[in-house]
C-alpha cells in the first residue's frame with residue numbers, strides 16, 4: 001500500500017512539476033508580491049543545513065501569515081534532505097520542516113477563523129485541489145494534486161515550497177490548524193506530523209480499551225503512538241532495539257517492553273496482538289512483527305524506509321492477517337487530534353534546540369539517539 005502511495009505520489013509530483021515548469025511565465029506574469037524570510041536550507045544531499053533567505057508570498061485574501069515559534073524535526077526531513085527517497089526526489093535548495101507552531105501576524109480579507117495574535121499550526125500539507133474524490137471525502141492527504149509543506153511545486157512563486165525551518169510561512173486558511181491553549185508549544189509542534197501520523201491509523205483500525213497494541217520503534221512517531229494507544233485505553237507493548245529506552249517506554253504509557261532482537265522475548269507474544277504500528281525508519285524484518293498478530297490482526301506501516309521490505313506470504317495467510325500503510329492524516333482529523341491532545345494534555349517529549357544545532361540533531365537522529373523529538377526554538381534564527 002505504502003509503495004503504491006509512493007508511486008501515485010511520484011506520478012502526481014512529476015506531472016504537477018511538469019505543469020508548473022510549463023506555466024512558469026503565467027506565474028511570473030501574476031507578479032505576486034513577495035518578501036524575504038530567514039531560513040535554514042540544504043544545498044545538496046551531501047550539504048549541511050545552513051542559513052539562507054527564501055521568498056514567501058505576501059498573504060492573499062485566503063492566506064494566513066504566521067511567525068514560526070517552534071518547528072519539530074521529523075525523520076522524513078532527514079530522508080528528504082539526504083535525498084534518500086528515490087520515489088520523491090529532493091529539489092535543492094531544500095528547506096525542510098512540517099511540524100510548525102507559531103503566531104498569526106497577518107490575515108487576508110476572506111480569512112474568518114484566525115486573527116493576528118492567534119496561535120496557529122501547520123503540518124505536512126499546505127494545499128490540495130479541493131475538488132477530487134479524496135478532497136470531497138475530506139481526505140486531502142490522498143489528493144493527487146496535494147501540495148506538501150516543502151519540496152512540492154509552488155504554484156504561487158514557482159520553484160518548490162519551503163518548510164518550517166524558517167521565521168515565517170504563508171498558508172491558505174483551510175490548511176491552518178488551531179492549537180489548544182493549554183499545550184506547551186515546543187512539545188505541541190511534533191503533533192503536526194508525528195502526532196497525526198500515529199493517531200490516524202489507530203482511529204482507523206479501532207484501537208480502544210481491551211485491544212492489545214504493539215508499537216515498533218520508539219522514536220518521534222513511536223513515542224506519540226504509545227501516548228495515544230495508552231490514552232485510548234489499549235494494552236500497549238513497545239518493541240525496541242534500544243535497551244536503554246525501556247524505562248522511558250514504561251513512563252510514556254507502555255504496559256510492557258520487548259527488545260525486538262531477542263527472539264525468545266518475541267516468541268512469547270506470537271499471535272496475540274490486535275494491532276501493530278511499525279514506525280521504523282530503516283530496513284528491518286517486518287515478518288517478526290507480522291507474526292505477533294492474532295486472527296484478523298492488522299499491522300500498519302508508517303515508517304518509510306526507501307528499500308522494499310520482504311514479506312512472507314505465510315505469515316499473512318495464517319490468522320487472516322493484514323498489512324497496510326498510512327499517510328499522515330486529513331486536516332479535519334489533524335484538528336480532531338490536536339483537540340484530543342488538548343483534552344488529555346498530550347504533547348511530545350522534546351529536546352528544544354537552537355537552529356544552529358540542527359546538523360548535530362540530524363546526526364543523532366540517524367543513530368536513533370533522540371528522546372524523543374527535537375523541537376527547534378525559532379527565536380534562535382533571529383540572531384542569525
Ligand code: NAP
Nearest residue numbers: 075076217218219220221240241242281282303304327328
Ligand atoms: P525517529 O525518531 O528517527 O525514530 C525511528 C526509530 O526507528 C528509532 O528511534 C529506532 O527505534 C528505530 N530504528 C531506527 N533504525 C532502526 C533499524 N536499523 N532497525 C530497527 N529499528 C530501527 O523517526 P520518526 O521521525 O519517528 O520517523 C519514523 C519513520 O516514519 C521515518 O521513516 C519517517 O520518514 C516516517 N514517517 C512517515 C509518515 C507517514 O505519513 N507515513 C509521517 C512521518 C514520518 P528503537 O531505538 O526503539 O529501536
Ligand code: ZN
Nearest residue numbers: 074076193194
Ligand atoms: Zn514528518
